[in-house]
Amino acid sequence: MRGKATLRDVAERAGCSITTASNILQGRSHLYREDMAQRVLRAAHELGYRPNSVARSLARRRTAAIGVVLDPHHVRLTHNVYAHDVLDGILAYLEPRDYDIRLITPRTNDAATVWRRIDNGSIDGAILIAPVMGSPLLEWRHYSSLPVVAVGSTLPDEYLLSQVDIDNDAAMAGLVEWVIQQGHRAIGFIKGHPLHWSAHQRERAFRRVMMLNGVPLREEWILQGDYGPESGALAASRLLRQKEQPTAVIAANDDMAVGFIQKCRELEIAVPDTISVAGFDDAYWAQRVGLQLTTIQHDRYQVGYLAAQMLLHHIEMGDAPPQRILIPGALVVRQSVAPAHALASMPTLTTTLLTEGGSRL
């Protein structure tokens, strides 16, 4: 009963060679006589035989395991809402395919150390979760020949890294456009963490769409944040202290938007009546805690799912060229953004949207 029986035991009990037992247990019974197959199968069952995956990996030279590596920058998994959903998607794809998942959370920035941990022969490939700028994970090519896919960071082509991510640029562009169409001309922005590519991509989209629409960019309304709720609150106190204030603020993610709104409440500034606030990410809680945040929703689960699929593809194909998949987001209109003036005319939308399910931009 106990995980002790080896293939040799099975073979002995079935009265055959180890090879035979191995073949039959791997489903190649058609090579043998019916009764031989039966004997082996029965012996294995009676002994409660379970193949030792370590030995198998060694012999096969593949482990049927992949690594999920969290960038050391993201100290705790917990507060990384992004990672959970992605992880779920990864698991959903890999579990039925009998792949094992190793969770790797390096605590150092030394690339050699990091990669020694990752590529120690125990996995066939790795998914890198949201590598930030300067991350040791990006030095991949120097230290490893493992197939690798990055998720949660849309990296410049130079990195030659396969990646799956949400389309930050398009989604933010859609959001900004929509806010402008709500009649706002005085719009602030709270930037994400400067080490995240997504922060820059979202900001760039914001600036571009503002300019394209001839809406003046006021640098004093563009504040640095770090994707954390506190930084949103801080931005609020900074912004709301200024003499002139925007009628709407777009935060580069929901956490900051929530922090911002909290601070507004403390200061007794009405959202969205006095100031509109939009977020980005559709974080789990943002929708259910009475904030009614207007935001961008995207399918992080899908990101993980596709990344796993892509990785397996790379593992099988050998050295396929790097690919990039960007998944579109959807604008979710709730109640944290109001039209700029009651008098403003409602312009025609150029993007499709729903009032609470979300649709593709």
Add this chain to the structure above:
Amino acid sequence: MRGKATLRDVAERAGCSITTASNILQGRSHLYREDMAQRVLRAAHELGYRPNSVARSLARRRTAAIGVVLDPHHVRLTHNVYAHDVLDGILAYLEPRDYDIRLITPRTNDAATVWRRIDNGSIDGAILIAPVMGSPLLEWRHYSSLPVVAVGSTLPDEYLLSQVDIDNDAAMAGLVEWVIQQGHRAIGFIKGHPLHWSAHQRERAFRRVMMLNGVPLREEWILQGDYGPESGALAASRLLRQKEQPTAVIAANDDMAVGFIQKCRELEIAVPDTISVAGFDDAYWAQRVGLQLTTIQHDRYQVGYLAAQMLLHHIEMGDAPPQRILIPGALVVRQSVAPAHALASMPTLTTTLLTEGGSRL
């Protein structure tokens, strides 16, 4: 440079036997002459040698990896706030000790299948995350001889399972007592998911303390929930439709409390003015989204950390007898519970508490 160099290559280049190379690379250089050690180390470095952990595991008969197994009942990791924190604690303990973590999320309830996946020789022990009643994970003893620690479920002794959990009973008792001391005599309760031991433990504590204090238990105010926010909302609509209503409601967790409060807002019932609501768990968002939930805080991270520690202990000690660690919670008084009547006298507290940091009960 590429993960190809084997120990044999190193030995060859250093001009020594494989054994020598192995010993030196494992830190036993004191057995050899200074220059031998240097030669080996240099050869290894030049070749970019990295030991193959699979081969090492096979030879050593231990893998230096542990499994973290999520009960199949918890479909998605994502929505299991509990799991994140625990996982963080586990990682924090194991990562520095050079243990690998395998994440296992069985999708079936067939115990044989589940355990075939878990105990396939690739881990030295497992941490079972919140096994529910009837979980295949609990059939452990029939299928595996792996050291195992359960977290997030305080199981009856019969299971002979080592476990680390929060002290549901004591914490809920403290909370209920405190609510009563706020002057409430009409108190409702929303139960957790019936398959969770914690749900029963929390309910039992509620009932006990109510009786002990001579506060009448009204069954129509004790509603079934399932730990999800929607079930809290549902309970609210059911409860608030009744002719007589409690002045306070204790939910078996924060998610349900949040759902409850949301529904109250929809129905324009003031919390805590008309009805007080207390939660349990101190979920990440409950504190920051303007709910100001009075709740029980506990250190889930610590649970994970201690569980990992306990597991390693079991792995080293062989078959130590099962242990149980219960971590106390702390009452966190925020603003979702008000005194029952302005006129009620403030009773002396029998538990220590803080108004926003929380302290041990």
Add this chain to the structure above:
DNA sequence: TTGAAAGCGCTAACAT
């Protein structure tokens, strides 16, 4: 239709 033999890359007695 079956089995012998040679590994996979490393460790660990046990020599020398």
Add this chain to the structure above:
DNA sequence: ATGTTAGCGCTTTCAA
């Protein structure tokens, strides 16, 4: 102070 040898449990040619 260093090397020889025998595995760990399984897969996989290659023969028979």
